[in-house]
Amino acid sequence: xxxxxxxxxxxxxxxxxxxxxxxxxxxxxxxxxxxxxxxxxxxxxxxxxxxxxxxxxxxxxxxxxxxxxxxxxxxxxxxxxxxxxxxxxxxxxxxxxxxxxxxxxxxxxxxxxxxxxxxxxxxxxxxxxxxxxxxxxxxxxxxxxxxxxxxxxxxxxxxxxxxxxxxxxxxxxxxxxxxxxxxxxxxxxxxxxxxxxxxxxxx
Amino acid sequence: xxxxxxxxxxxxxxxxxxxxxxxxxxxxxxxxxxxxxxxxxxxxxxxxxxxxxxxxxxxxxxxxxxxxxxxxxxxxxxxxxxxxxxxxxxxxxxxxxxxxxxxxxxxxxxxxxxxxxxxxxxxxxxxxxxxxxxxxxxxxxxxxxxxxxxxxxxxxxxxxxxxxxxxxxxxxxxxxxxxxxxxxxxxxxxxxxxxxxxxxxxxxxxxxxxxxxxxxxxxxxxxxxxxxxxxxxxxxxxxxxxxxxxxxxxxxxxxxxxxxxxxxxxxxxxxxxxxxxxxxxxxxxxxxxxxxxxxxxxxxxxxxxxxxxxxxxxxxxxxxxxxxxxxxxxxxxxxxxxxxxxxxxxxxxxxxxxxxxxxxxxxxxxxxxxxxxxxxxxxx
Numbered sequence: 100x101x102x103x104x105x106x107x108x109x110x111x112x113x114x115x116x117x118x119x120x121x122x123x124x125x126x127x128x129x130x131x132x133x134x135x136x137x138x139x140x141x142x143x144x145x146x147x148x149x150x151x152x153x154x155x156x157x158x159x160x161x162x163x164x165x166x167x168x169x170x171x172x173x174x175x176x177x178x179x180x181x182x183x184x185x186x187x188x189x190x191x192x193x194x195x196x197x198x199x200x201x202x203x204x205x206x207x208x209x210x211x212x213x214x215x216x217x218x219x220x221x222x223x224x225x226x227x228x229x230x231x232x233x234x235x236x237x238x239x240x241x242x243x244x245x246x247x248x249x250x251x252x253x254x255x256x257x258x259x260x261x262x263x264x265x266x267x268x269x270x271x272x273x274x275x276x277x278x279x280x281x282x283x284x285x286x287x288x289x290x291x292x293x294x295x296x297x298x299x300x301x302x
Numbered sequence: 303x304x305x306x307x308x309x310x311x312x313x314x315x316x317x318x319x320x321x322x323x324x325x326x327x328x329x330x331x332x333x334x335x336x337x338x339x340x341x342x343x344x345x346x347x348x349x350x351x352x353x354x355x356x357x358x359x360x361x362x363x364x365x366x367x368x369x370x371x372x373x374x375x376x377x378x379x380x381x382x383x384x385x386x387x388x389x390x391x392x393x394x395x396x397x398x399x400x401x402x403x404x405x406x407x408x409x410x411x412x413x414x415x416x417x418x419x420x421x422x423x424x425x426x427x428x429x430x431x432x433x434x435x436x437x438x439x440x441x442x443x444x445x446x447x448x449x450x451x452x453x454x455x456x457x458x459x460x461x462x463x464x465x466x467x468x469x470x471x472x473x474x475x476x477x478x479x480x481x482x483x484x485x486x487x488x489x490x491x492x493x494x495x496x497x498x499x500x501x502x503x504x505x506x507x508x509x510x511x512x513x514x515x516x517x518x519x520x521x522x523x524x525x526x527x528x529x530x531x532x533x534x535x536x537x538x539x540x541x542x543x544x545x546x547x548x549x550x551x552x553x554x555x556x557x558x559x560x561x562x563x564x565x566x567x568x569x570x571x572x573x574x575x576x577x578x579x580x581x582x583x584x585x586x587x588x589x590x591x592x593x594x595x596x597x598x599x600x601x602x603x604x605x606x607x608x609x610x611x612x613x614x615x616x617x618x619x620x621x622x623x624x625x626x627x628x629x630x631x632x633x634x635x636x637x638x639x640x641x642x643x644x645x646x647x648x649x650x651x652x653x654x655x656x657x658x659x660x661x662x663x664x665x666x667x668x669x670x671x672x673x674x675x676x677x678x679x680x681x682x
Contacts, residue, residue, distance in 0.1 A: 176542070178557060189407075189423050189444055194480075198412040201483045205346055212484035213546045213669060216405060216446045222670030225540040231557055233538040234672055235452055238423040238442035246441065253459040258537070259561075 102255060103288030107266075107300055108165045110137070110157060110277040117164065119300065130275035134160060141167075150210070151223060152193045153275070158184065158220035158268035159227070161277035166228060169281060171262060178231045181263040182221045183251050184279075185237035188271035189217045220268055232260060242267040242278070242301060248294045255284055267301075306458040307532045307681075309468070309518045311622045312385035314377060315511040315609050316352050319362060320384055325626045328634055329654055333608050335495050335507050344413070344479045347486065350493055352509035352610035353477055369433065374408050375426060378474040379433050381512035391468060391516055393434035399466045400440040402427040403453035403473035404614035410478035430472065438466075447577065447668030448538070449473065450617020451676050454515065455536045461519040473618035474512035481613070482508060488546070490581055498578035498604035498636055499585045499650050501643030506579040509610025513618035523681050531625040534661070534679040537561035541671035548583050548667055552591030555667055558675035559595040562663065566677070571600050572659025573633045573651065575624045577666040578604020579611055580638070584667065589644035597663075602648045607637025617666050621676065624662050628680040633657050 109116045113133045114124035123140050125133060134156045138148055143163055151159060162182075166172040171180060193214040201207050213219060218236040225234060233254060239246075251265055266279035278301050282292050312320060316334035317327035327334075334352035342349070356373065363376045366383050382400075386393055393400075407423045419425050427440035441460070443453040450473040457469040475481075485491050485508060492505035517533070520526055537558040541549035549555075574597060576588050585604075592598055605620050612619055627634055635654040642650070660680045667673045 182540075187422065187424070191421060194406075194409055194412060194421075195416055197484065198480060201479060205483070207483040207487035209484075209487040209546075212487055215409075215480075215484065216444070216669050218445045218668075218670040218672060219545050222540065222545045222672065225542040225671055226544070229542045231539055231542050231554060234445070234540050234670070235443065235456065235538060236445050238427075238444050239439070240422075240424045240428075243439060246439065249463045249465065250456065250459055253463050257459060257462065 100284050100286055101288040101290040102252060102292035103283050103285055104280045104291050105283050106165060106169065107280040108161050110161055110275060130273045145227060152214035154190060154192060154217065154270040155214060155220040155223045157270045157275050157277050159223045161268060161279045162224040162264055163227065165264060165279050165281055171228065174229045176229045176231060179259050179261040180230050181233040181254065181260045182224060182230060183235055183247065183263055183265045184221055184268050185239050185242065185247065186217060186267060186269040187240060188269055189238050190215050192271045233258065244297050245294050248292065304462060304519050304521060305523060305532050306461050306517055306519050307526060307530050308625055309391065309516040310385050310389045312381045312514040313511065313619050313622050314381045316354055317608065321622055321626060325623065328608050328623060329632060331635065333495065333637060334509065335610055343482065345482045349482055349491060350495060350507050351477060352507065354510045371429060372408050372420060374474060374476045375429050377476060377512040378402065378430050378472050381474065381514045382430065382434065382470060382472050385514035385516055393470060394436050396437065397467040398436055399438050399460055399469045400427065400431045400436055401453050401457050401469060401471045402430060402440060402442045403449040403471065403618060404475055405444060405446060405449055406475055406481060409480050410476065412480065445668065445672055446670050447613065448617060448666045448672045448674040449614045451621065451664060451666050451674035452538060454533060454618065454621060454676060455538060455674065457517050458533050458536065461517060467518065469517045470514065471517060471618060472512065472514045473615040475613035475615055477508050477510045492580065495638055496580035496606050497638040498580040498606055499644055499648060500639050501641045503580040503582060503585060503643055505581055506606065507610040509612040511609055511612035511615040511619055513615050513622050515618060515622060526681055528681055529629055530681045531628055532679050532681065533676060535562040535677040536675065538674045543671055545671065546669050548587035552587045552594065554671060554673040555588065555591035555665060556594045558673050559591060559665065562675045562677045563595060568596055568600060570661050571597065572662050573601040573603060574663045574665065575620050576602055576604050578606050580606055586644050589646040589648055592648060593646035598646060599649050601633050601651045603634055603636040603651045621664050624664050625678055628659055628662060628678060631656055631658050633659060
């Protein structure tokens with residue numbers, strides 16, 4: 100069995116690409132406006148999107164468009180699909196927003212507070228696509244590709260996991276970046292889930 | 303097959319600054335929970351919680367260092383210090399890795415600044431690793447309430463990659479206005495001591511704490527002394543149901559329990575340490591998951607009545623107490639419980655007593671729909 104990257108998506112500098120090919124971009128917009136524009140352009144049709152914070156919007160869109168046109172899209176229950184995400188800013192963008200509700204005017208909002216945890220983005224992805232598998236959120240200064248490869252390879256070896264969404268999803272202060280890969284354990288797969296190859300794809 | 307075991311541990315809580323102090327307090331039925339008047343930590347309303355005395359922490363910390371660092375960093379650094387003191391661990395070794403489990407780190411700094419590197423969780427982990435002169439990039443796991451158990455599972459796998467001989471996993475969170483107001487806004491807090499699984503439970507208490515486990519890898523059980531606790535089996539799952547409410551069927555937790563129970567019989571499980579936050583929904587969901595897997599007769603406890611919910615430390619702290627319980631053949635009373643208040647009755651432990659126990663399950667669930675389950679085993 101080999102671990103293969105079968106598809107990858109990137110959101111960076113107001114541009115969205117699939118497998119390295121640009122699909123949609125609009126540099127006139129702010130990062131948050133770009134996310135809504137991308138949602139509309141791709142006709143995602145998931146009204147819950149508008150309730151999400153920007154980190155969840157970023158990750159949700161990246162993962163949704165990653166799974167689109169694959170066997171793993173939609174609400175067929177998936178027990179053996181894992182999600183492994185890391186980022187730099189944790190949920191700091193929403194932490195700042197929540198802090199503003201408990202200053203001089205004290206009106207803490209539960210709908211803001213729930214997004215003050217970075218792993219909520221994995222929950223949003225899991226809900227949309229009925230993913231029951233492992234989900235772990237890491238925080239790093241930079242995308243630590245070696246650590247991710249080592250850890251996820253070991254997780255594949257030690258569990259029933261067959262596929263995983265792996266990547267970097269960060270949002271803070273109108274700075275938005277996502278890089279997500281679909282990795283599958285396949286007998287006929289190309290063994291391209293390596294540090295060197297990912298380093299090349301993640302530009 | 304290589305196995306991962308607990309070399310040493312620490313807990314810092316209002317009940318003590320070592321694993322032994324905390325275990326003694328818990329066995330004698332002491333709780334760290336108390337009432338805090340309005341305006342404590344700047345919170346307008348009164349709250350019931352388990353908070354660490356700052357003066358005691360500062361004084362103890364000064365004995366090891368005069369480094370200027372935040373309350374959160376002190377807590378984590380001091381917990382590691384106590385875990386590795388008197389043990390042969392070399393924290394600076396190139397084959398030692400640090401893992402930090404936290405939900406909010408230094409988030410209290412947002413009260414005075416919006417632009418400070420210390421707000422980043424990776425920065426906190428770096429401060430801890432730097433303190434111990436460890437040059438490997440530390441790992442941060444931030445998975446809501448399951449962070450501590452998640453981090454332990456990450457540690458086990460990192461050891462199994464062969465890249466490390468020792469992983470030091472430290473979990474910590476401090477309680478601030480940010481956290482209390484958030485939980486208050488969810489109407490999740492109880493104004494009195496929490497009552498996990500009880501019919502009159504109304505919510506949780508927050509708790510402050512840090513816990514550390516030093517994990518190592520060995521070729522086989524035979525090479526380890528009797529009484530050593532190993533991380534035998536583990537699973538992380540998602541409910542795929544709701545970001546802030548537990549699944550009505552306990553789906554994710556059930557799948558996790560199913561995974562760790564593979565090849566095991568119910569009789570082999572000495573006790574189950576639940577998340578047991580004492581919110582109506584959490585405890586109900588756990589009772590459903592435990593019944594579905596057939597563990598409703600096994601002695602069950604929640605430690606929240608002693609420590610409150612210590613967030614990023616909780617999973618680690620509760621794993622450490624569970625490991626001590628196995629070592630001391632003691633099952634600990636679930637503090638605050640009187641009358642069954644879940645639809646699937648469980649065998650809640652109502653008296654702390656001596657009992658031969660060789661295996662236990664630690665389970666936990668959190669926001670984002672995540673669940674983690676770990677099986678600990680004592681080498682006999």
